[in-house]
Amino acid sequence: MENSPYLCSGFQNRMNMKQIFMLLAAVLLTACSKDDEVKAATVQEAGKTLVVYYSYTNNCHEIVTSLTNQIQADVMRIEPADKTQKYEANNYAIGTALLNAIKANPNDAASYPAIDPVSITDLSQYQNIIIVTPLWWSQMAAIMQTYLFNYSAQMAGKNVALIVSSHSSGISGVVADAKRLVPDCTWMGDALWINASNHSNRASLIQNWLPTLNFESGTNAVKSLTPDPSRRGEGSIYTLSGKRLAQASARGIYIENGIKRIAQ
Numbered sequence: 001m002e003n004s005p006y007l008c009s010g011f012q013n014r015m016n017m018k019q020i021f022m023l024l025a026a027v028l029l030t031a032c033s034k035d036d037e038v039k040a041a042t043v044q045e046a047g048k049t050l051v052v053y054y055s056y057t058n059n060c061h062e063i064v065t066s067l068t069n070q071i072q073a074d075v076m077r078i079e080p081a082d083k084t085q086k087y088e089a090n091n092y093a094i095g096t097a098l099l100n101a102i103k104a105n106p107n108d109a110a111s112y113p114a115i116d117p118v119s120i121t122d123l124s125q126y127q128n129i130i131i132v133t134p135l136w137w138s139q140m141a142a143i144m145q146t147y148l149f150n151y152s153a154q155m156a157g158k159n160v161a162l163i164v165s166s167h168s169s170g171i172s173g174v175v176a177d178a179k180r181l182v183p184d185c186t187w188m189g190d191a192l193w194i195n196a197s198n199h200s201n202r203a204s205l206i207q208n209w210l211p212t213l214n215f216e217s218g219t220n221a222v223k224s225l226t227p228d229p230s231r232r233g234e235g236s237i238y239t240l241s242g243k244r245l246a247q248a249s250a251r252g253i254y255i256e257n258g259i260k261r262i263a264q
């Protein structure tokens, strides 16, 4: 977050990025006392986050549920066009064949298994993208590879993070696949690995991981604040889009100088 002189005194110092992030998940209301410098009248809205995932046996689905309990994000699940495939049959033969086809010709769209049309085709509204994928034979699951191959150009310049679910195998091969498929993004931090033995701990793993992401250089916080001298001394409450909601004395729950305050 930028060091803005227009934030309530004390607010900037006491709020860490995680707190701000959580506040954005609800509607962030800030209130200043009348003695404070005028509040922002114009606040640029924070960048939106998209969580995109594939899940064959629903472990990634459960991870995404835990994740979106902690952050505000749009969610999109990738589905294979052919839903009859049993990837685990014959010692995972189908899954292996799909991966081998990609490995043989990674730059050819025909190497990637078909997926259903996705619900969000325009990624321009998202600043941050979190990819959640299973590991297959130490690589990224083929279905998720198809999505990234198709949409990687739209992810250029965006902040991207990765969560990988495996039974037990390490995830360096999946990270390498992600970097190959999405070469022009900014990786927000190290990928989070969730395996079978800590899957039940996923909420706390995610909670510890989120602050390690460089969301700060992303825009999951107030980007900039513009003073409005005509409102000096008003002591009002604003939404993130800069709309004045009420006087600070109105009933409600406020964050004032970093402290929750209930006005009844």
Ligand SMILES: Cc1cc2nc3c(=O)[nH]c(=O)nc-3n(C[C@H](O)[C@H](O)[C@H](O)COP(=O)(O)O)c2cc1C
Pocket (backbone or CB within 6 Å): 054, 055, 056, 057, 058, 059, 060, 061, 087, 088, 092, 095, 096, 133, 134, 135, 136, 137, 138, 165, 166, 167, 168, 169, 170
């Ligand atoms: C085709 C296939 C290959 C897999 N290969 C591995 C592997 O090499 N190592 C491993 O630890 N887990 C492997 N797994 C297990 C998955 O990574 C693990 O169960 C993961 O949590 C599945 O996520 P999902 O339930 O969201 O599909 C494989 C699963 C499938 C279907």
